[in-house]
Amino acid sequence: MSADAPRRHGGSRALHAVFSLVLIALAAGAIFKGVAFARLGALEWQMERESNKTGAKTGTVTGAVIDPRSRARLAEERREALAQWHDVWGLRDKARQLAFSLGQHALEPPSPTGLAELVAVLEVDPVRSASWMDLAQLTWPDLALRPTSLAAWELSRLTGPYEYAEMLRRVNFLARRWIFADADSKRHFVYDVTVMRRFPDPFLPGWQRLLASLPAAQSRLLIDEMKVPPP
CATH class of the missing domain: 1.25.40 (Serine Threonine Protein Phosphatase 5, Tetratricopeptide repeat)
Structure with a gap:
């Protein structure tokens, strides 16, 4: 066995270790992004259910009436939840779009920053x-x-x-x-x-x-x- 063999063997093990760490990091990133997609999807689904049950401006639900302040408060909570994804690649277009839609259709009066929010949507989805x-x-x-x-x-x-x-x-x-x-x-x-x-x-x-x-x-x-x- 040559004198360089142990060094080559050690270098190979180090390379394998680095490669394994990269794979672990990629897997962890994929899992994290998958969880984020799932969370945003669940929030969007919940918003769609509420929209189907509740008139965006009327606040009626199967004959009942929702306090406009409660409706606005819920919309603001949804917008705050969406803010965490405003700059996350792969999620930012949907998050910004939903936040803008809530601000314009679920708040009364509509969000005063609506134009800036819409420009932010177009920046990532022109x-x-x-x-x-x-x-x-x-x-x-x-x-x-x-x-x-x-x-x-x-x-x-x-x-x-x-x-x-x-x-x-x-x-x-x-x-x-x-x-x-x-x-x-x-x-x-x-x-x-x-x-x-x-x-x-x-x-x-x-x-x-x-x-x-x-x-x-x-x-x-x-x-x-x-x-x-x-x-």
């Missing part, structure tokens, strides 16, 4: 069409942010061109703000309506209600726009 529509709706009341609002409307279309629920939101949004839309947005609107009219059962009743809710002149204008073939 291809979520629904978030861009949330941004369009949230920024519209501020006159200085209306260009941002209309740009967010376009980004919703870019990131989810054929997501039916978001198509409906976009149509309802722009129909009420038609005079502010540019030519490209109007063409995109006409195209979305043309596509959805191919599915008349789910779309046409809502479209007719929308037209009926608008001023007569604006309703006629939209009807005339539909007669122009999209580009």
